[in-house]
Amino acid sequence: MDKLFLVSFLGLLITHAVGGNMLYHKFNILGELEDLDIAEEDMELFEDPSWISERGGKVLVNVDSFGAVGDGVSDDTEAFRKAWNTSCATSKSVLLVPPGHRYLVNATRFKGPCEERLVVQIDGTIVAPDEPNDWDPNLPRNWLVFSKLEGVVFQGNGVIDGSGSKWWASSCKKNKSNPCRGAPTALTIDSSSSIKVKGLTIQNSQQMNFVISRCESVRVSEVQVSCPGDSPNTDGIHITGSTNVVLQDSKIGTGDDCISIVNASSGIKMKRIYCGPGHGVSIGSLGKDNSTAIVTKVVLDTALLRETTNGVRIKTWQGGSGYVRGVRFENVRMEDVANPIIIDQFYCDSPKTCQNQTSAVQISQIMYRNISGTTKSKEAMKFACSDTTPCSNIVLSNINLEKKDGTAETYCNSAQGFGYGIVHPSADCLSSNDKGYILIDHKENSELAEPTGDHIVHTEL
Numbered sequence: 046m047d048k049l050f051l052v053s054f055l056g057l058l059i060t061h062a063v064g065g066n067m068l069y070h071k072f073n074i075l076g077e078l079e080d081l082d083i084a085e086e087d088m089e090l091f092e093d094p095s096w097i098s099e100r101g102g103k104v105l106v107n108v109d110s111f112g113a114v115g116d117g118v119s120d121d122t123e124a125f126r127k128a129w130n131t132s133c134a135t136s137k138s139v140l141l142v143p144p145g146h147r148y149l150v151n152a153t154r155f156k157g158p159c160e161e162r163l164v165v166q167i168d169g170t171i172v173a174p175d176e177p178n179d180w181d182p183n184l185p186r187n188w189l190v191f192s193k194l195e196g197v198v199f200q201g202n203g204v205i206d207g208s209g210s211k212w213w214a215s216s217c218k219k220n221k222s223n224p225c226r227g228a229p230t231a232l233t234i235d236s237s238s239s240i241k242v243k244g245l246t247i248q249n250s251q252q253m254n255f256v257i258s259r260c261e262s263v264r265v266s267e268v269q270v271s272c273p274g275d276s277p278n279t280d281g282i283h284i285t286g287s288t289n290v291v292l293q294d295s296k297i298g299t300g301d302d303c304i305s306i307v308n309a310s311s312g313i314k315m316k317r318i319y320c321g322p323g324h325g326v327s328i329g330s331l332g333k334d335n336s337t338a339i340v341t342k343v344v345l346d347t348a349l350l351r352e353t354t355n356g357v358r359i360k361t362w363q364g365g366s367g368y369v370r371g372v373r374f375e376n377v378r379m380e381d382v383a384n385p386i387i388i389d390q391f392y393c394d395s396p397k398t399c400q401n402q403t404s405a406v407q408i409s410q411i412m413y414r415n416i417s418g419t420t421k422s423k424e425a426m427k428f429a430c431s432d433t434t435p436c437s438n439i440v441l442s443n444i445n446l447e448k449k450d451g452t453a454e455t456y457c458n459s460a461q462g463f464g465y466g467i468v469h470p471s472a473d474c475l476s477s478n479d480k481g482y483i484l485i486d487h488k489e490n491s492e493l494a495e496p497t498g499d500h501i502v503h504t505e506l
Contacts, residue, residue: 074438078412081344081373085291085316103164106132107141108148115146117172122151133159142203144168152184152229157193157237165191167203167245173231175208177215177251180229188229188251194237200244207231207250209276213300217396218277225396228252228278238262246271252278254299259286268295274322276300281323288312295319302327303353308338308367318348325355325382328372330392332365332406339367347376350418356385359411360392363431364402372411379418385446386413386426388436388460405431411462412440420446425453425470428460435459439475442466 106128109115113124125148132140138160142148146169173188174180184190188207191197207229217225231250234240238261247254248271255270257263270281281297284290286309296319297303303320305327306313320326326345331338338361350356357374379385388408393399408430425446430436439462446453446469457474464472 074410075412075440077371078373078410078440081342081371082314085293085314102137104132104135104138105141106135106138107143109143109146113146113148115143115148115169117147117149117170119149120151121148122153125150126153126155129155132163132165133157136160137162139164139166142167142169142171142201144203146170147172149174150189152181152188154184154187154190154192157191157195157197159194159197161196163194163197165197165199165201167199167201167205170204170206172206173208173229173251175211177212177228184229186227186229186252187233188231190233190235192233192235192237194234194240196239197237197241199234199240199242202244202246204246204248205232206248207254209249209251209272209279212251213273213276213279216277221396230254230256230283232256233258234263235259240264241266243267245269248272249276250279253280253283253301255281256283256285257287257290260290261288263287263290265290265292266294268292270295270297270299270303272299274298274300280305281320283307284310284313286310290314291316293317297323299323302358303350305329306340306343307331308336308340310343311339311341313343315345316347318345319351320348321351321353321380323353325350325353325358325384326374327355327358327360328369329358329360330362330394331360331369332362332367334362335364335366335402335404337367338365338369338406340369341371343372345374345377349378349380350382350385351380352382354383355387356382357387357413357416358384359388359408361390361406361408362392363390363399364404365406366404368407368409370407370410373414374412374416375414377416377418379416379420379446381419381421381449383421384424384427385418385420385422386416386444388428388430388439390431390434390436391429403431403433405434407434407437409437410440411436411438412442413444414440414442416443417445418447420448420453423448423451423454424456426455426472428455428457428462428475430457430459432459435461437461440464441468441472441475443468444472445469 111124111127113121132138228251230253272279293316303323441464443466
């Protein structure tokens with residue numbers, strides 16, 4: 046929305062509604078949501094000639110030179126560790142996983158800090174052991190972990206394959222007689238800054254595929270994440286405790302959230318994302334076990350979600366505290382998606398019934414704009430908010446969601462907000478603190494209607 050439209054919109058509100066302070070408040074909310082932006086940047090690849098030529102000034106560290114076999118059967122863990130230690134200690138080095146080979150690597154931590162301008166070039170395939178019973182008990186939740194790095198580039202056309210099928214079969218979500226237990230994440234980047242990841246494929250993770258944890262300034266581009274739609278808890282990209290993260294031009298299909306953003310994360314931008322299969326793009330779950338969670342300044346701009354079980358979602362447990370504030374979902378196409386727009390403050394991913402609790406994570410300043418497509422569920426929009434901590438300042442603009450075999454509806458509980466432009470299905474169940482504003486449900490007319498009265502965190506296993 047350009048500033049001229051915002052000014053015109055404000056003028057209409059002042060002309061046609063009562064309660065000037067509230068109208069200015071709404072305008073300020075719109076302005077704050079418009080100002081949510083996280084800079085993208087081009088991600089330069091180090092092409093082969095630049096790091097194999099003397100002129101490029103790069104030092105090539107090939108895992109094969111340290112004894113890696115690359116037959117998918119021999120254990121190449123020690124060769125990878127030695128190659129990492131050498132490249133990490135060498136300025137302007139390139140750690141190369143060459144194409145045409147499959148390297149079997151056990152659970153490993155690759156620690157920094159490292160010398161400047163390290164490139165991790167993955168062109169081959171790295172595979173995990175496929176037997177859960179043989180997993181290293183010292184790293185029960187991790188496979189490949191990179192930590193305490195600055196300015197490192199991960200790139201290439203290679204594959205990180207978690208060999209997760211036996212882990213999925215042993216999950217309690219696959220078979221309730223199995224014990225519920227955690228499983229490893231395929232790739233983790235932890236406690237790092239100024240990181241770039243480009244071009245890699247991450248697939249068949251034991252549980253989560255790619256976790257960005259406690260990081261600052263991360264750029265992820267042209268990454269593909271792939272797991273079967275029925276693989277349990279295989280989040281595509283999971284962001285926790287991180288700031289200034291951009292995900293762009295990526296395709297994610299998995300058995301859980303395509304992208305999940307949880308506590309202590311801020312300044313997250315997702316652009317040009319394909320999601321499906323999966324559980325959609327989620328903030329949360331948050332607040333499990335009466336914990337405090339804060340997520341702010343999140344933008345999803347330009348996405349296609351196809352046949353997912355949710356669209357854009359915020360999910361919190363009862364009993365939590367903290368807040369989600371300043372979120373913008375825009376330019377999203379839904380194709381046969383259940384729950385295209387959903388806030389669920391009664392989330393309960395547990396084999397036991399969750400107890401009713403009064404405290405909740407506060408949700409406010411959430412904008413949904415230019416979202417269209419088809420819904421599988423009757424409730425195309427669902428705002429199930431806490432009675433004691435209602436959702437506030439929900440903004441809807443140019444929403445058009447249809448149900449192929451029936452009429453789409455909107456559900457609200459303790460949710461307050463307003464809308465402009467097309468809002469279909471209508472969301473007049475949203476309460477409004479000033480009663481001079483109306484939500485619109487006229488697909489043939491996107492002009493502002495005359496006001497009338499009385500319109501009212503990866504915490505899973």
